[in-house]
Amino acid sequence: MSPYPSYNRSCRLCPHTCGVNRSVAPAGRCGSGASCTVASVCRHRGEEPVISGQRGICNVFFARCNMQCIYCQNHEISRNTGAVPAREMSVEETAEEIMRVLPSCENRVGFVSPSHHAPCVAAIVDCIRRRGARPVFVYNSNGYERPETLRLLEGKVDVYLPDFKYADEALARRLSGVAGYPRAALDAIGEMYRQKGSPLWLDDAGLAESGLIIRHLVLPGFAEQSVEVLRTIARELSVSVHVSLMSQYFPPFPVEGFPSLNRTLYAEEYARVVEAFHELGFSRGWTQDLESSQRFRPHFHLPVSFG
Secondary structure: OOOOHHHHHOOOOOOOOOOOOOOOOOEOOOOEOOOEEEEEEEEEOOOOHHHHOOOOEEEEEEOOOOOOOOOOOOHHHHOOOOOOOOEEEOHHHHHHHHHHHHHHOOOEEEEEOOHHHHHHHHHHHHHHHHOOOOOEEEEEEOOOOOHHHHHHHOOOOOEEEEEOOOOOHHHHHHHHOOOOHHHHHHHHHHHHHHHHOOOOEEOOOOOEEEEEEEEEEOOOOOHHHHHHHHHHHHHHOOOOOEEEEEOOOOOOOOOOOOHHHHOOOOHHHHHHHHHHHHHOOOOOEEOOOOOHHHHOOOOOOOOOOOO
């Protein structure tokens, strides 16, 4: 039986509010059914230092996505065409897989692209806690969320790790095929902020135990859009939040219509965004070196997704 069956009968988990019956068959903009559609449960060392530490985090990568970004770095699993077969798993099966991987990692579990499976996330957390385990739970999303859905996770998620991809509505439509992204993401992150506030609480080992980190992937050719994202966060939320500015973009395949997306970042582009970060008054967060585009490429078609 799927968790929270009422949500599956008329799905309005994300801002698409499709209203489809996922209990009957995979449907809606994400093409997902009622069970946990899992692409991979594996150790991942590529997150922020306070998230993955030395040994990495046990990440649950959900398949498909409620956004279809034309440059998606995880395109092998996020495309709703199913390029890499996913497993339809129960809550208990997913929890069992997590418990198998968790001893090889830091004591933390990440849910990646979880927006369309939020009720499953809540049920998995409860299942793992019933087994007596107490890892830190990290919710790693694209930011295209509904506050009503996020309230299901209050008291279950320890660290929110959302993207804020765009401050421009038209660009979100062109690159990711979604309507109303800036407002939806701001409302969602506002709910995360309500739940967690701006402090990031660390344990004795320097790993995050509770809080909010906003991620932004700087796209080649769109440095000024990234600056506007930072201005929006400063204006609408706070400069006291932690922001992770990622330079790890790589072209997953030829991107038609956007020549700049067929290359990695130029140093001067990323430097402009980092400069704006400091000029706007942000002081908490992380940057990456440009070589990160070579280190963090996933390979979900291989037995080991990350090298």
